[in-house]
Amino acid sequence: MASSVESSSSAQQAMPVAEFIEDIPAFMTGKNVDKVLNELNEKYKALKLLEQQMMQRKARLMTKLPEIQKALDMVLKLIDGQGMEMTLDFELCPSVYSKAKISDVKSVNLWLGAGVMVEYELEEAKELLETNLATCKANLNTAHADLAFLQEGATTTEVSIARIYNYDVERRRLLKESGQAESS
Amino acid sequence: MQAKIDKMEVTFEDQQRINTFSRTNNKVHDLEAQIKAKKKFLEDLEDAGNELMLSDEEVVRFALGDCFLHFEKDQAEERLQTTTDESQADVKKIEAEISDLKDQLKELKVLLYAKFKDSINLEE
Numbered sequence: 192m193a194s195s196v197e198s199s200s201s202a203q204q205a206m207p208v209a210e211f212i213e214d215i216p217a218f219m220t221g222k223n224v225d226k227v228l229n230e231l232n233e234k235y236k237a238l239k240l241l242e243q244q245m246m247q248r249k250a251r252l253m254t255k256l257p258e259i260q261k262a263l264d265m266v267l268k269l270i271d272g273q274g275m276e277m278t279l280d281f282e283l284c285p286s287v288y289s290k291a292k293i294s295d296v297k298s299v300n301l302w303l304g305a306g307v308m309v310e311y312e313l314e315e316a317k318e319l320l321e322t323n324l325a326t327c328k329a330n331l332n333t334a335h336a337d338l339a340f341l342q343e344g345a346t347t348t349e350v351s352i353a354r355i356y357n358y359d360v361e362r363r364r365l366l367k368e369s370g371q372a373e374s375s
Numbered sequence: 376m377q378a379k380i381d382k383m384e385v386t387f388e389d390q391q392r393i394n395t396f397s398r399t400n401n402k403v404h405d406l407e408a409q410i411k412a413k414k415k416f417l418e419d420l421e422d423a424g425n426e427l428m429l430s431d432e433e434v435v436r437f438a439l440g441d442c443f444l445h446f447e448k449d450q451a452e453e454r455l456q457t458t459t460d461e462s463q464a465d466v467k468k469i470e471a472e473i474s475d476l477k478d479q480l481k482e483l484k485v486l487l488y489a490k491f492k493d494s495i496n497l498e499e
Contacts (some may be wrong), residue, residue, distance in 0.1 A: 211390050261440040268439060278445040280436055288443065342401065343394040350393060354385055 209234065209344035212351050215358045224359045231352045238345045245341060249334040256327050262301070263320040269296045270313050389490065396483045396497065403476050406469050413466050420459045427452055 212218045219227070276294040283289045299316045300308050311319060427435065427448065435451035436443035446454065484497050 211387055213387065265440040265442070268444070279439075280443040280445075282441050339398050339401075342397060346394050346397050347390060350385060350390060 209238065209347040209351070211347055212354070215354050219355065219358060224355065224362075227355060228352060231348055231355070235345060235348045235352065238341055238348060242338065242341045242345060245334060245338045249331065249338060252327060252331045252334060256324070256331065259320060259324045259327055263317070263324060266299060266313060266316050266320060269293075269299065270317060272296075273313075389487070392483055392487055393495075396480065396487065399476050399479055399483070403473055403480065406473050406476070410466060410469050410473070413462055413469070417459065417462050417466065420455060420462065424452070424455050424459070427455065 273296070276292060278290060278292050280288040281291055296313065298310050298312050300310050301316055301319065302308050430448075433448060435446050435448055437446050437451050437454060487495055487497060
């Protein structure tokens with residue numbers, strides 16, 4: 192349940208940066224076209240892989256969020272119902288429910304993961320869950336931002352590949368024509 | 376005679392526009408998925424409300440987390456109404472956001488198609 196907030200800047204620093212090429216002919220002088228295209232393709236594949244991983248991370252966080260919310264709702268209801276008796280049906284095992292009468296609830300047990308469950312007083316439990324919910328939302332936002340950054344990098348690299356390819360086609364065409372002009 | 380090929384220069388501004396278009400398009404898809412889920416939830420809530428009105432039982436089991444709390448019929452109706460109102464407010468907010476983003480996409484499309492015509496594909 193406890194998770195750490197990753198700073199988006201450090202995560203983004205670890206990623207390959209896709210730079211925008213301002214002037215293609217200037218960039219390409221003295222460089223071998225195929226080699227450059229290969230490098231860019233490699234970069235593109237790396238970015239796509241990172242993008243996939245980020246999407247998986249985002250999906251995991253999105254499933255965690257409702258779970259934390261459910262636990263928080265329950266704790267809030269217990270705090271509300273202090274001093275009153277509540278009857279509820281709880282899940283004994285899948286598809287089997289059992290009736291329980293709860294009164295004077297002072298503490299709850301929270302599942303922290305890795306086979307560990309800790310007893311908390313109601314107020315402490317509420318604070319812990321609220322913190323976890325906030326952390327989860329923050330991590331989700333970070334994952335979102337990182338994903339956007341990666342997708343931009345991938346798009347920029349795609350455009351660069353297209354432009355260099357077009358530049359090369361144009362260059363070969365000009366070479367061919369000037370070659371023909373010389374020989375004629 | 377030399378055939379003139381349109382040399383398409385891509386400026387930094389164009390790249391930014393393309394990136395923004397891609398980002399905004401993804402966000403719209405995300406939000407549309409969210410809205411679909413929320414609308415389904417609203418439908419379920421409505422069905423539950425109808426069932427509640429038809430039923431004669433005094434004790435209603437209301438889902439909270441993984442358990443079902445026992446409520447009296449009136450309390451359950453109230454709770455259901457609150458949840459429905461909240462969800463409807465959420466849906467309206469997301470719909471407004473989608474509408475804004477779609478306008479942005481339209482603008483970007485006009486600009487990018489004007490410059491790149493057939494060399495760019497901006498459809499879903």
